[in-house]
Amino acid sequence: MSLEHSQDVHLESSDTGVDILKIENAHAIARMSLFGGHVLGFMPKHDEQERLWLSDKAVLDGSKAIRGGIPICWPWFGDHPSQPELPAHGYVRNQNWQLLSIDEADEQTTLRLAPHTTLNEGFDGQAELELEVRVGRSLTVTLTTTNIGDNPLSYGAALHSYLAAEDVTQCVIEGLSGDYKDKLDSGRIKPTPHPYRISGEMDRVHLTMPERVRLQSPAHPMQLLQSGHDSIVVWNPWSNKSQQMSDMPDNGYQCFVCIEAAVTQGYTLAPKQSHQLQQQIT
Numbered sequence: 001m002s003l004e005h006s007q008d009v010h011l012e013s014s015d016t017g018v019d020i021l022k023i024e025n026a027h028a029i030a031r032m033s034l035f036g037g038h039v040l041g042f043m044p045k046h047d048e049q050e051r052l053w054l055s056d057k058a059v060l061d062g063s064k065a066i067r068g069g070i071p072i073c074w075p076w077f078g079d080h081p082s083q084p085e086l087p088a089h090g091y092v093r094n095q096n097w098q099l100l101s102i103d104e105a106d107e108q109t110t111l112r113l114a115p116h117t118t119l120n121e122g123f124d125g126q127a128e129l130e131l132e133v134r135v136g137r138s139l140t141v142t143l144t145t146t147n148i149g150d151n152p153l154s155y156g157a158a159l160h161s162y163l164a165a166e167d168v169t170q171c172v173i174e175g176l177s178g179d180y181k182d183k184l185d186s187g188r189i190k191p192t193p194h195p196y197r198i199s200g201e202m203d204r205v206h207l208t209m210p211e212r213v214r215l216q217s218p219a220h221p222m223q224l225l226q227s228g229h230d231s232i233v234v235w236n237p238w239s240n241k242s243q244q245m246s247d248m249p250d251n252g253y254q255c256f257v258c259i260e261a262a263v264t265q266g267y268t269l270a271p272k273q274s275h276q277l278q279q280q281i282t
């Protein structure tokens, strides 16, 4: 169904030049920006606890990627593998997406979106990209990449979720084990701490692939279910870096931790093959 005929999805604003959609059904309220195909917020009605953090200083006029919510990183994660001058995390978080369809059912409202284009500097794969956002008691975000060319295609991606925390120092991450790659220490391999608290700057690529991760916090524990990923990335910029970011309040780092379902090692798709990266937040 289209936006005009939808009961659950409405255009909330276009004031800044970017369409913001509000999705509301019996179970939850969510917001999405069509710039970036970007989920901005998700609040289940049964506990009225917002699950995602969105910066008060986020730029919502389409001039830069949005700080908070769930940025979509594609077709590379972090720096481009050979051209570091290209934008970090690829280019689809910096472009307009179109709404393809809305489906309304008792348990959930489902939106399907696609970016304006999948081609840009730094990537010449023939790919189709689709984002499915399911809003119900949980939020489920699925990014499907399809190789529509005749040659193998390699890409990286992340669902870069900013999870809301009243006080991040009171949170514990459960479900991660084994080693991680410390991006703040030249990629050194280190053991995952137990208990896993957030007490300083972190930029960690956990190369284990747990399906289930929990963010325990006094206010509202969250459960994250992942599939299609090769890594879980844990990121918090802490105080100094927060102050250096124009779109982050100085104390922003206290209110979130990113736990990202990511493909950091590159995934190769044979012609006509599809791959889905999914994260569910409850």
Ligand SMILES: O=P(O)(O)OC[C@H]1O[C@H](O)[C@H](O)[C@@H](O)[C@@H]1O
Binding pocket: 065, 078, 088, 089, 183, 203, 204, 233, 234, 235, 258
């Ligand atoms: O500032 P951004 O480009 O949105 O990136 C924010 C962060 O994303 C990921 O978590 C990366 O691992 C970090 O290295 C990066 O700093």
